[in-house]
Amino acid sequence: MRKIIINGGRPLTGKVTVSGAKNSVVALIPAIILADGIVTLDGVPAISDVDSLIDIMETMGASVRRDGECLEIDPRGVQDMPMPFGKINSLRASYYFYGSLLGRFGQAIVGLPGGCDLGPRPIDLHLKAFEAMGASMTYEGSNMHLVAGDKQLHGAHIFMDTVSVGATINTMLAAVKAHGRTVIENAAREPEIIDVATLLNNMGARVRGAGTDVIIIEGVEKLHGTRHQVIPDRIEAGTYIALAAAVGQGIQIDNVLYEHLESYIAKLEEMGVRMTVSEDSVFVEKQEQLKAVSIKTSPYPGVATDLQQPLTPLLLKTTGNGRIIDTIYEKRVGHVAELAKMGAQIATRSNYITYQGPNELIGAQVKATDLRAGAAMIIAGLMAQGQTEITNVEFILRGYSNIIEKLTDLGADIQLIED
Structure with missing residues (x-):
């Protein structure tokens, strides 16, 4: 100890x-799964949450290179597979894999997230948004299985009952490759949300309104690699x-x-x-x-x-x-x-x-x-x-x-x- x-x-x-911002990078790394090419992040902090996320990405098949504050990830080898439970349970931000895996594969098999014990932090808003976009959820042992009908999410009009950074970002991740338009009302406005939207747009997504309480996302078929500076x-x-x-x-x-x-x-x-x-x-x-x-x-x-x-x-x-x-x-x-x-x-x-x-x-x-x-x-x-x-x-x-x-x-x- x-x-x-x-x-x-x-x-x-x-x-x-x-x-670089911890609360940004823990969402930016899972977002890279959505890309069809290499993504480089500059300004990545030397923290254990980043180490855990890199382990998860490599377990799933991504190729990762790290040089100081520069992190290069090639997600093209990521497999549609159950997430490693122990690693998922080690940090709260692991729930961002729900949205990115749904967006890429149309399904996700993941365990419940971990992190600091700060009282109730339910993920019901995340699940409500995924369901609005056509996903259903079942439990398989200690894992949740989220799957979209015909493995394709569709756009939806989503109102967040409470302001939630995590649910706002997760909905964005799921929506960028969904068919049609997604509107998120009562969205959180934190700078980290703008940072994630900037990365997604640099990858070819069409996200408008990040930083306001209404975010509009037009789904696209493909996202490409890019380079991004973490705030x-x-x-x-x-x-x-x-x-x-x-x-x-x-x-x-x-x-x-x-x-x-x-x-x-x-x-x-x-x-x-x-x-x-x-x-x-x-x-x-x-x-x-x-x-x-x-x-x-x-x-x-x-x-x-x-x-x-x-x-x-x-x-x-x-x-x-x-x-x-x-x-x-x-x-x-x-x-x-x-x-x-x-x-x-x-x-x-x-x-x-x-x-x-x-x-x-x-x-x-x-x-x-x-x-x-x-x-x-x-x-x-x-x-x-x-x-x-x-x-x-x-x-x-x-x-x-x-x-x-x-x-x-x-x-x-x-x-x-x-x-």
């Missing part, structure tokens, strides 16, 4: 570069901005798209965080006194649920009382008990979190209860006096590319060790 050891209380300074990871960027405000003495975060973080940065400015936002970077100054604020997550363009936990340690440094309400995932509170072990005045109250500051954190033995809670533990460990030991670090490595190296370059005393 691996763990992260942090000797906290050290001020950090320097530059850090944000990697910067807005969640990683937001994590490093919070970290810089908490423990930095001047840190520049490069490869940031401000328009992807407007509501988040506005909330930081409300707290009193001093920063300079440039075209593709953010410089965060050394902070003085910060004031407590309340946070409420919501679908894009609101404050992202994925940034709620990384932001929490910084909130503990503020003066006053505040609350955190996550409207997306009810169980996104695993970090609260771990921060309390470090001396934080923080608690859960039914469906929200309350905190009081400022807090002086003390190093402790804590665990990452999920991916973004792990980021919160790292920031808290850097803030704390003494040594912090973090277990369950596999969660963290799923979504933060080269995080140990990046923090070490900023001056952190942090190491990943085998227990």
